[in-house]
Structure formats: structure tokens, C-alpha cells
Amino acid sequence: NLKYGTASILEVESGSNDPFAYMLTVVVLTIMGGGIAAKDVGYMLFAQISYGLVIGIVISYFALWVLKNFRFATSGFDAIFVLAIALSSYAVPSLLGGNGYLSAYIVGIILGNRSIKNKKALVHFFDGVTGLMQMLIFFLLGLLSFPSQLPKVALPALWIALFLTFVARPIAVFLLMKPFRCKWNQQLFISWGGLRGAASIVFAALAKISPVSTSYDVFHITFFIVLFSILIQGSLIPYMAKKLDMIDADEDVLKTFTDYTEDMPVQYIQFTIKKGHPWLGNKIEDILLPPETLLLLLIRGTQNIVPKGGTVVEEGDTLILSAKEWVNTEDVKLSELLLRKGHEWVGKAISEIYLEQDKLIIMILRSDEIIIPKGQVVLREKDILVMNEVQ
The missing domain is CATH 3.30.70.1450 (Regulator of K+ conductance, C-terminal domain)
Incomplete structure (x- = not known):
């Protein structure tokens, strides 16, 4: 992983860039198409940001309340529910004139940083969904692009890519991070780590299919810049991290901003004490538990009891034991x-x-x-x- 929490900074930047890039793309295309008066641009920007933020926060806390207070009858329904929440977080603000991408991002941030049952399984599920969506995006981009057009835009696209990589981004990064007294090697690495990805091409595709005409081939220029970013910047990131002394061997790469891991996987065992059970009437301290297990909860009727050594086991009690998870x-x-x-x-x-x-x-x-x-x-x-x- 990277030092000084840099992985989390890059992850936050990567996720937060897209909502605002989408907002600016929509605003510029609307203005160029003459579909909005200049006086209404301010309200459009306000609606995009405020509706996206507010609706995202409301939906995320609603989802947390449901996940906390309800149990799904069928295993795996929690993943379907969270997927529905993700789709709703985009659809609702979009219908009201807000920024759906910003809302979905806010929901992901809040849910990702709360303790949720089966969170590890949810993260792996959405990792799979992310991979599927990436494949679909690049397939669609392949349908829209014409490699024969790339040489025609290579020179202006290369100049733009060089300007973004070596001038615009470093200046922006240093101006934003200098007040926080960030170390120079961290600032240099973040300057280099600003990769342009598929989202940039998707937004360029919006410009291509919009009725607004332009004399520039924005789509293929953007496509070229993204290829340059992935091939050059992306390939050199490990080298830059080593040269700038940004690699931290003590950090867990899985524990970045929204990812999740379990250092000690645990499974729970439940059983009810019936008449004739050998533990019936005994104190917890007198019971011989299986090796490497812990009695962590005793349920008696509607009462949850934290078991102590002197707690006596009664008929009808439900005992919850924990043990290490077997993964093979x-x-x-x-x-x-x-x-x-x-x-x-x-x-x-x-x-x-x-x-x-x-x-x-x-x-x-x-x-x-x-x-x-x-x-x-x-x-x-x-x-x-x-x-x-x-x-």
C-alpha cells in the first residue's frame, strides 16, 4: 500500500471526479444547445449538487435503517437490496434534476464506512458487478470508436495529454495540498497518479451523440488521452511509487477507503438447551466447551444475556458460540x-x-x-x- 493514506486520497478523488465531470458536461452541452438561459445555469448547478447530496444522504440512512432492523428471509437478498438502493440513488435525483452520480457516490461512501452484516460478501459481490460493468463499457466504447481516426487527432491529443499530466494537474495538486503541509513526495505521486479512465470516454460519448455540433472530434481526442494515460502513467505507477519512497509494507492494501476485509474470520454456532442436555443446570465456568470456541451470547426468551462464569444454563436457553472460520x-x-x-x-x-x-x-x-x-x-x-x- 501507499504511505500517508495516499491510496484513500486517490480513491476519493477517483470517485468524486466523475459526478462533477458529468455535471459540467451536461451544463456545457445544454448551454451550447441553447436549451437553457444563462440565468438558469446557477440554479442548474445548485440543483445538481444539492439534490444529489441530500437525496444520497437520505437514501443511505434509509438503507442503513432497513439493514439494521430487518432480516431477509432468503440468503443473498441483502445484496439484491443494496443493488436496488444503488440504482434508486441514481434514478431518484436524476428524475428531480439532481446529480445521480453524486448521489450514488454518497450512498456508497456512507454504506461502505458503516458496519453492515455480510459486508465482506457484499464487497465481493459489487467487485464482480464492477468488473462486469467495466467490460460492458469498454465493449460499447469499442463499438463507438474508429481506430483509423486516432492518427488524425494524435498530435493535438498528445499535447493535451502532456499539458494535463505535467502542467495542469501538478499545479492543481500542489495548490490544494500545500496548505495541509503534505510531504513533497506524496504531492508528486498524486500528481502522477491522476489517471484518465473509461468515465472520461463515456462523457465524451455524450458529447458525440448530443445534437450539439462541434468542429473537434472530442470523442477520439479523449480516447487517445485515456490510452496515453493508461499505457504511460499507469505502467509507471509502481516505478514512481518506489522512486518516491511511497510504498508502505505495513499497511493492508485491502483496507483502503471503502474496501473491507476480515483479519480473523469467525463463524457462529447456535443451539438450544433441551431437557436432558448435559449442560442443563450447570454454570458456564463448569462447562467444557469445544477447543478454540467462545460462548458469546445466551438468549433466554426475549432477553439477551452476556454469559459470565456464574451464569446458570436453563432449559430453553439458546447459546451462541463463536469459532474460527474454515476457508478450505x-x-x-x-x-x-x-x-x-x-x-x-x-x-x-x-x-x-x-x-x-x-x-x-x-x-x-x-x-x-x-x-x-x-x-x-x-x-x-x-x-x-x-x-x-x-x-
């Missing part, structure tokens, strides 16, 4: 077996059936009930046996 799931091969009418195992206890040496019944699905198998459990018709086979 490729070593486990699970299969399901539906017990149909006439199957030889129907009506027999598990201890009475024959299983191959490398197989084990780990769960029984009986209607809406999940049963942990024991030797005396009698199998019934329509039971679904979840079985593990050693590889």
Missing part, C-alpha cells in the same frame, strides 16, 4: 439425497443404515426443520440428507 471449502464435497417412498433407509435409525467409509450425513432437511443427525434419529419419507464425501 474446496476439500468438502456436499451432495443431497432425497428419501423417496420405498427407499431402504425410510423408517430406520441412522445407526442402523450402512454408509460407505468416506461418507457422512451432516444435516437432515425435514420440511422447514433442520436436524443435526444422531444415531437414534429415525429417517422419514421426503427427508433430504445433506452428505459430505471426503475427497
